[in-house]
Amino acid sequence: MQAIRxxxxxxxxxxxxxxxxxPLAQIVMRSVxxxxxxxxxxxTRYFLVCAVFVAAPLVTREGGQIAMxxxxxxxxxxxxxxxxxxIELAGIAFFALMAVAAVVTIGNNLRNQTATLEMxxxxxxxxxxxxxxxxxxxxxxxxxxxxxxxxxxxxHTVLS
Numbered sequence: 001m002q003a004i005r006x007x008x009x010x011x012x013x014x015x016x017x018x019x020x021x022x023p024l025a026q027i028v029m030r031s032v033x034x035x036x037x038x039x040x041x042x043x044t045r046y047f048l049v050c051a052v053f054v055a056a057p058l059v060t061r062e063g064g065q066i067a068m069x070x071x072x073x074x075x076x077x078x079x080x081x082x083x084x085x086x087i088e089l090a091g092i093a094f095f096a097l098m099a100v101a102a103v104v105t106i107g108n109n110l111r112n113q114t115a116t117l118e119m120x121x122x123x124x125x126x127x128x129x130x131x132x133x134x135x136x137x138x139x140x141x142x143x144x145x146x147x148x149x150x151x152x153x154x155x156h157t158v159l160s
Contacts, residue, residue: 001141004134005057005058005061008054008055008057008058008134009058011054012051012054012055012058015047015050015051015054015055016051018047019044019047019048019051022040022043022044022047023040023044025037025040026040026041026044038116039116039117041116042114042115042116042117042119043117046114046117046119046124049124049127049128050127052127052131053127053128053130053131053132054127054130054131056131056134056135057131057134057135057137057138060091060135060138060139060142061138061141061142065091067084067087072084072152077151077152078151078152080152081146081150081151081152083152084146084152084153085143085146085147088139088140088142088143088146089143091135091136091139092136092139092140092143095132095133095135095136095139096132096133096136098128098132099129099132099133099135099136102125102128102129102132103129105125106121106122106125106126106129109121109122109125110122
């Protein structure tokens with residue numbers, strides 16, 4: 001898992017750099033050279049989609065997914081452990097369902113392509129399928145950790 005996380009982190013940084021560089025290149029091309037970059041908007045949107053779904057498992061790893069921790073902190077430790085397990089089980093099911101739906105959608109649209117760049121549809125949807133599969137896996141790792149711990153994770157939310 002560490003190798004996959006490292007690769008995802010590096011890829012996320014690269015996608016973030018591309019997400020910034022593409023509109024910047026469009027501005028320079030249009031302003032300095034008076035030549036618009038065809039497809040820059042679609043490419044930027046693609047990099048945004050990729051960055052979000054590729055980095056999502058890393059967010060889960062760090063505990064950054066929404067889990068209503070303020071509400072969990074109000075629940076006593078023993079029921080909170082079961083609640084945390086239920087949240088993680090629901091996450092696994094949801095992310096796996098989304099991964100399967102993405103793969104089915106890709107399969108049904110293999111001959112389609114995006115409008116401007118004429119990018120194959122499977123390439124455009126691949127980050128969703130990959131991200132959801134890895135989110136399901138990362139959430140399963142969190143579930144196993146919660147199960148092995150045998151008690152609820154302490155929730156300390158600081159509100160400012």
